[in-house]
Amino acid sequence: PDVETFNCRQALEQLSSNIFELLRTAGTVGDELNQNVYVVGGFVRDLMLKTDNWDIDFVTEGDGIVFAKALHQAVGGKLTVHPQFETAVIRLSSHITLDVVTARREYYEYPAALPKVEKSNIWSDLFRRDFTINCMAICLNQSSFGDMSDYFGGMKDLQNKSIRxxxxxxxxxxxxxxxxxxxxxxxxxxxxxxxxRQFLQQALQNDMIRRLSHDRIREEFLHMIREQESFHHSMTLMKELGVFQALHSGFIVQSHTLERLKGIRFAMEGFRQLSPSSFNQTVVMLMQIMSEVPPAYLEEVCQILVANQTLIQQMMKSMNQRDTIYHILKEDEVDRFTIYQLLRPHTEEALMFFYNDSDDPYIRHYIAFYLLKLRHIQLTISGNDLKSLGINPGPIYRRILDNVLKAKVLGTIYDHDGELKYAENLYNRLKEAPHA
Ligand code: ATP
Incomplete structure (x- = not known):
């Protein structure tokens, strides 16, 4: 095959000195074992783009596990070997990971299958990869340290900003x-x-995406969600290319959703700063992305994107009640207790979703008010306190506690003593007029 070669030594020298030394060491270890060693994939792409990447992928022409063990001796860290795949991982620190694979060829027995693998050389190893920009390799052996092999035009595509x-x-x-x-x-x-783009669309038209297991789809989707800065952009492309529809004909995503995805990070960040909370951003984003799926298809779409069945039921419950909630909160005067009762059954994630999804300033205001002011309100008294007040247990307990809670939410009382006094007064009033 035609190969463009460049020397990248200068770019490598720009890396932090520990990474540069690591690459030098990998080359020396390769020389000692008489193996060719390359750094490949995302690391090379990001090196050329001058972006940090601490996941370093090595390919060896020779036994990758032998190489990984020797490299581990030289650089330390925690080594894990996967003999069945002839791969190994060295975790050097919390953010630096070295992946080692033995150069291999992959072939597929049928579309969307997991690939079969056999030992090979660097060219075949690059040829099994996804896009030209991820298919460049830099040799680390001392005699050719920094020589890049670009068999598929990756550099040109990087310059043209092209995924091919x-x-x-x-x-x-x-x-x-x-x-x-x-x-x-x-x-x-x-x-x-x-x-x-055409190949991608042909694959969609041939329903290839439906051959993937939900687990694999989910993993890819979560990858996109984790890349928060570009999530809006990736979802826009998903819509433009018809991927949602290919996943499920009821997976409707319209411009409202895309518009809402734009601000979602900032809305979540804003709440986090105002009130420390530990809500799961991924769930909020998933709810937003599914916000226009018709109720009849919602469960099926959820099953594709979410594995946890309890979470699916929770998400669906909130999404199905959304219109009722919006309807009630659209008014300009909703009392605190109504807001409290309406929103209390929903998770923080659902509330963040309602907040972000709605265009109506009243709705947003009430949800924000609930999240920041009402959400934490709870009774400090219980049935035992009512017992100590000499009240006989029975249905009256529920009635009293509900009323105390209401008073607390409305701001009439605010502490334990206030709750006790309020309960006692209420009990005395009820004794006198039980049906009041
Ligand atoms: P990131 O910056 O997201 O980590 P990456 O390019 O390092 O990007 P990985 O998912 O870690 O991505 O994969 C490492 C390399 O393995 C890629 O650069 C690519 O060459 C190859 N690769 C990963 N997944 C596939 C795939 N599905 N098909 C072909 N090659 C793949």
Whole structure:
């Protein structure tokens, strides 16, 4: 194959000195074992883009596990080997991970299958990869330290800001690449090269995406959500390319949703700063992305994106009650207790979703008010306190406690003593007029 070569030594020297030394050491270890060692994939792409990447992927022409063990001896960290895949991982620190694979060829027995693997050379190892920008390798052995092999035009595509597959069946063989293409395009601000876009759309038309297990779809989707800065962009591309519809015909995403996704991070960040809380941002984003799915399809779409069944039921309950909630909160005077009762059954994630999803200033105001002011209100007294007041247990307990809570939410009382006094007074009044 035609190969463009560049020397990248200078770019490598710009890296922090510990990473540079690590690469030098990897090359020396390769020399000692008589193996060619390359750094490949995302690390090389990001090196060229001058972006930090602490996940370093090594490919060895030779036994990767032997290499990983020797490298581990030299650099330390925690080594994990996967003999069945001929791969190993060295975790050097909380943010630096070294992945080692033995150069291999992959082939697919049928579309969307997991690939079969056999030992090979660097070219084949690069050819099994997804996009040209992820297919460049830099040699680390001392005699050719820094020599880059670019067999597929990755450098040119980086310059043209282009995501390009290596061959036309790429998306058919592995439809997860559809998500990856979108994620990289969104993250890097690149475009899908014209034929790549066509191949991607052909794969969608052939329903390839439905051959993926929900687990694999979910994993890709979560990857996109985690890349929060480009999430709005990746969802826009998903819509533009028809990926949602390909996942499920009821997975409707319209411009309202995309518009709402734009501000979601800031809304969540704002609440976090005002009131320390530990809500799960991913859940909020998932609810927003599914916000226009018709109720009849909601469960099926949830099943694709979410594994946890309890969470699915919770999300659906809130999403199905959304219109009722909006209807009640649209008014300009809703009392505190109504807000409290209406919103209390919902998780913080659902409330963040309602807040972000609604256009109505009253609704937003009430939800924010609940989240910041009302959410934490709880009774400090219980049935035992009522017993100590000499009240005989019975249905009256519920009635008294509900009323005390209401008074507390409305701001009439605010502490333990206030609650006790209020309960006692109420009990005395009820004794006199039990049906009042
Ligand atoms: P990131 O910055 O998101 O970590 P990355 O390029 O390092 O990006 P990984 O998912 O860690 O992405 O994958 C490492 C390398 O493995 C990629 O650069 C790519 O070459 C290859 N790769 C990963 N997934 C696939 C896939 N589904 N098909 C082909 N090649 C893949």
């Amino acid at each position: 597959v290596l061959y036309n069946l790429s998306f058919i063989e592995d439809p997860t690449r559809i998500f990856r293409a979108i994620r990289f395009a969104a993250r890097l601000g690149f475009h899908l090269e014209v034929s790549t």
